[in-house]
Structures are given as structure tokens and as C-alpha cells.
Amino acid sequence: MEVSFELNGEPVTVTTEPYVSLLDMLRDEMGVKSVKKGCEQGECGACTLLLDGAPVTSCLVLAPQVEGRYVTTIEGLEKNPLMIDLREAFIENGAVQCGFCTPGMLMSAYALLRDNPHPGMDEVKRGIEGNICRCTGYTKIIEAILDAAERIAPE
């Protein structure tokens, strides 16, 4: 079957099967390797991307379910000012160790700050509660997100 959707602002059409997950379609059929394959049951958050702007775990989305919809991976936010702030804050705060969780973590952090530019510590923790990191112990990641929030220019 064919699935047509918008990936990072570009219309794409992919030949796939209904029993393929969005994660597998992106990685194996489209070469988008920034969405990481971790638990494959929606619990680790490594495959987080934005579907119509909302963070979801792409391992639980079936390929045909994105027909006519908007998919954003970290590549699509490369020049986004908020994502640039987040990326720099992650680097400067030591929020990246092995890096496997980083793309998913950045997508969750991006959605959090986009909707709530000045979150408290608890709100940050809730924003990333669906993303597991086995290296940092989360402290550096939380600090980086709070730091990025401070970099956001007041409206």
C-alpha cells in the first residue's frame, strides 16, 4: 500500500505495509535514523517524534495512520530557534552521554517549551516522563531544559 504524508515539511509517498510501524517505515524504508528504536512498546521514548505537532512514540503508530498527516523528526527542527536553544543547552549542560535518548528527549523537551516556555522543575519532569535515559540520571537533562527556557526571548 502507499502512504502519503508530510515529513519535515516535504510531501512524501512511501510504499509500505499496514503492519509496519511508523518507526520501522522511517528507519528502514526512508533512512531516517534519528528516531531510535528502543523498547518498541512505547515506554522508552527513544522514537518520539511530532505527529501533527504532538509528541508520540512512533513505535506504536502504524504506517498507514500517518496518511495525510504531518510528521516532524528532529531534522525538521534543525533551524528552529527553540530547538537551537535546546541543543546548545544540552551540549553546554552535559545532558548528552551516549546520545541514544537524545533525539527523543529533545522532541519531548521541544514540545514542552513550545507549549509552556517557562516551566517549573516538576513540569519539566512531567514533560520528559515518557523518555528514559540510562546515562545521565536526568539531572543534567532537567538543568539543560531549564537553561534553554531561560534563553527563550521574552515575548
Add this chain to the structure above:
Amino acid sequence: MRPLPRFQYHAPKTLAEAVQLMDTLENAKPVIGGTDLVPLLKEAACRPSHLVDLNNVAELNYVRERDGFICIGAMATHSQVAASELMRRAPAVVDAVSRIGSPQIRNRGSVAGNLCNASPAADSAPPLLVYDAEVKTVSSGETVIVPLPELFAGPKINCLEPNELVTEIRFPVPPGSSSSSFKRIARRKAFTLSIVSAAAYVEMDGDICNEARVAFGSVAETPIRAPEVEKLLSGTELDSKTISEAAEAAKRSVAPVTDVRGTAEYRKAMCGVLLERTLHAAVGRLS
């Protein structure tokens, strides 16, 4: 790599089309968020021949008030319900759905799916039970209203016929003098299944609690109401003595099992603790 078993995929755009597909296809399963179903497919714990995706059935996507009921369309996600202005009138429901899974799960999973999955630990169940919720279903063009307790036929078993679709969950608009609270005990706040969960609803007339309703999750084969506890609380001032007695009754009223998440003794004890906490929180919300 965990490949999904093969199935045929259908994406109806109207409820009428969805009903027709469910009526005619053999071994068909409806899907909304897939947050429970996709892992089951991967484990081959569920092997449908057809998936009927309800995500494009826009007429099932709402949270609205109608004919004296607050109605949740089958497609409404946990995030949508949690953010709904209307749902502030039923705070226990918001307590539950705003903490189910993770943001990613709440953006995909639906309240209807959480209920139909019929897990004894479904967090949306105890709050909806205390609001006397009912479920609207349709099959072969026939609409049926099922009281929520009857939806739960056993652990992970619902009472629905293979072709029966849930279209809506609804409960009477609560009076302004009422409030509620839902709390759970689990290993961590995100994701984990509740070891015990509880919801309490109170309707106050001055200092007197005219009506109290209590429900527990993860302590029986299905989420359950606790009528004997409700009787002790209704018509009282909810003074500390009454609440302690009700907490004791709550412990006696449940017969949980011991499993990997917790022992039966712990679960019983926590029913008492959560009853007190949810009652205080519900009353606190009215002051």
C-alpha cells in the same frame, strides 16, 4: 526487531462505515491510539485479521455536554479529556487521565480504549465509576447503553460482542456542590501500573455529605465500586472518626491478590490510606 503479525487495515471516515466494517469483517478489531493494542500485536497476544482504525471518524472526536450528560467521544485522547474545560467539573477524571502513561501515550491513547481494554488497573475506570458513567455502543445499527460496571466482564475481558463498537462514554453532569479526587500508588508516577488506585466522589450540603461514592482499581478482577463504604460515609459530616471507620471498611471490602506489583495485605492497607486521602482531597476542592 518485533514484526507485527499481518492484518488488513481499514480506515473508515464515518461511523456508519465503521459499523458496517465491524459487522461484515471476520475477526476484526477496532483501534484508536493503539497504545495497548500494538504491544499486544507485537507479542502475538492478539491476532486480528482486520484492524478498523477509528482515527478518521471525526464525528467521534469530542468532549461535550448534551441532555444533562458530559459526553466523551470514543476518539477523544487522554490529553484532550485532561485539557477539557468541561471536565473540570469531574476533577477525579482529570486527575487520572492527566497522569496515564506519559505525554506520548496520552496524545495517542483514548479513554474509550483504556476502558475497553478492561484492565483491573485501568486508571480512567475508578473515577468514571464514581460518576456513574455509562458506555454507548453500536452494532448492526443498534445503539445500546451499558452501565460502566457491566462493561468489565473480567480481567482484560469486556462484555462487548465482536462487532460492537463503543462510541461514547457519558455521565450525568455533576451538581455544583460535588467534587472528587483520584489517587494511585505505583512504583513511579509515569507509566507503571497502579498497585492500588482509588477515586472518591462527595456531594455536600453544607457540612453534611449527602452522597459519597468510592471506587478502587487493581484490587479485584475488575475496577470496582465499594457500596458498603459509601453507605458509611453518606449522610455524615465526614468527621475523622467516620472516615477512619470507612477506611477500615474499605480494607475489609476488598479481596485483592498478591502479584509482582504488591501483596494482598499491602493492597488492602493502601485501600484504607487512599480512601482517606481521596476523601480529604475531594472535600478540600470544595472549600
